[in-house]
Amino acid sequence: MNEAVQTSSDFTPRVFSGIQPSGGLTLGNYLGAMKRFVDTQETGVQSIYCMVDQHAITVWQDPAKLRHATYELCAGYIASGLNPDKSILFNQSQVPEHAQLGWMFNCVARMGWMQRMTQWKDKAGKNSQNASLGLFAYPALMAADILLYHATHVPVGEDQKQHVELTRDIATKFNHDYGVDFFPIPEPVIEGAATRVMSLRDGTKKMSKSDPSDASRINLRDDADTIAKKIRKAKTDPEALPSEADGLEGRPEARNLVNIYAALNDQSVDQVLAEVGGKQFSEFKPILADLAVAKLSPISGEMSRLMQDTTEIDAILAKGAERAREIATPILKETYRIVGMVGA
Numbered sequence: 001m002n003e004a005v006q007t008s009s010d011f012t013p014r015v016f017s018g019i020q021p022s023g024g025l026t027l028g029n030y031l032g033a034m035k036r037f038v039d040t041q042e043t044g045v046q047s048i049y050c051m052v053d054q055h056a057i058t059v060w061q062d063p064a065k066l067r068h069a070t071y072e073l074c075a076g077y078i079a080s081g082l083n084p085d086k087s088i089l090f091n092q093s094q095v096p097e098h099a100q101l102g103w104m105f106n107c108v109a110r111m112g113w114m115q116r117m118t119q120w121k122d123k124a125g126k127n128s129q130n131a132s133l134g135l136f137a138y139p140a141l142m143a144a145d146i147l148l149y150h151a152t153h154v155p156v157g158e159d160q161k162q163h164v165e166l167t168r169d170i171a172t173k174f175n176h177d178y179g180v181d182f183f184p185i186p187e188p189v190i191e192g193a194a195t196r197v198m199s200l201r202d203g204t205k206k207m208s209k210s211d212p213s214d215a216s217r218i219n220l221r222d223d224a225d226t227i228a229k230k231i232r233k234a235k236t237d238p239e240a241l242p243s244e245a246d247g248l249e250g251r252p253e254a255r256n257l258v259n260i261y262a263a264l265n266d267q268s269v270d271q272v273l274a275e276v277g278g279k280q281f282s283e284f285k286p287i288l289a290d291l292a293v294a295k296l297s298p299i300s301g302e303m304s305r306l307m308q309d310t311t312e313i314d315a316i317l318a319k320g321a322e323r324a325r326e327i328a329t330p331i332l333k334e335t336y337r338i339v340g341m342v343g344a
């Protein structure tokens, strides 16, 4: 057995997470994922971050747009503060071991588990007979993304909690069926004031990069005027802001805007309400817009710079894939050996 592979329940902490290049990045991706990846990287734990292009194609992606979105996502990671020398930053399809371990997990996961996934129900909708097989199987590939690195912690937004739980089920079943203690049981890490940023048009719906309505989201590359306009037009209720978090009960749109403010400013909701409680939205929205512009425009500017010449990104991704494979290859090989595949 390769000595690089850990096989005990005492796994070294390692962080993995990914984002799909399925459109432009949103404020939800930034606050729920990217900003937290950067904070994690700074703690010094080994961190691996991925552009999951093979997840993106579970729904139709125009090839030129997919390529552009992958570059833009990589630029977004770097512009948000991810350091490709400290963290491993790579594109999923450049590490073929993901698809290989994904297949193994297709054979571990059960149909019933997949049918219970709320994201499958939401994304396939009423027309599930016409959805791709990949969309149905996607959580098994996500489990492979995580377990291929023996990751122990997975920072994600609230919407991905169920998928990380499925990853735990897959790891547990594999270990049990083969009588090994090979895969760690990873923990979802869902923290901060904005674990679920909601649509600006509907406070009960998640902000998503694939939402057909551009007004529903703030894109990291929106200019200052667009950000201000979207916040000004965001749905709200007629009441003033409360002074305490309890007062946000039953007010999803108000809660969302306060959460966004808190997360952008690294404050708690109570701290924000202590400052802005009693204000009308007509007064709060411009303050929020100014904060959003101040925090996002440096990121957007750096993304534009990085996008001007993609050779720098190509080099970062090639290096990232190489480093990722150094970890992934022995773990895949050991998985094959455990399962009984000849040649492993």
Ligand code: ATP
Binding pocket: 018, 019, 020, 021, 022, 023, 026, 028, 029, 031, 032, 033, 155, 156, 157, 158, 159, 160, 194, 195, 196, 197, 198, 206, 207, 208, 209, 210, 211
């Ligand atoms: P899509 O609509 O194509 O699924 P998405 O915006 O949901 O795109 P993903 O690539 O699926 O983005 O998710 C990337 C990361 O961003 C995940 O960790 C996810 O939990 C997080 N995330 C996505 N949307 C939000 C949101 N509205 N609030 C907080 N975190 C979010």
Ligand code: MG
Binding pocket: 208
């Ligand atoms: Mg999503």
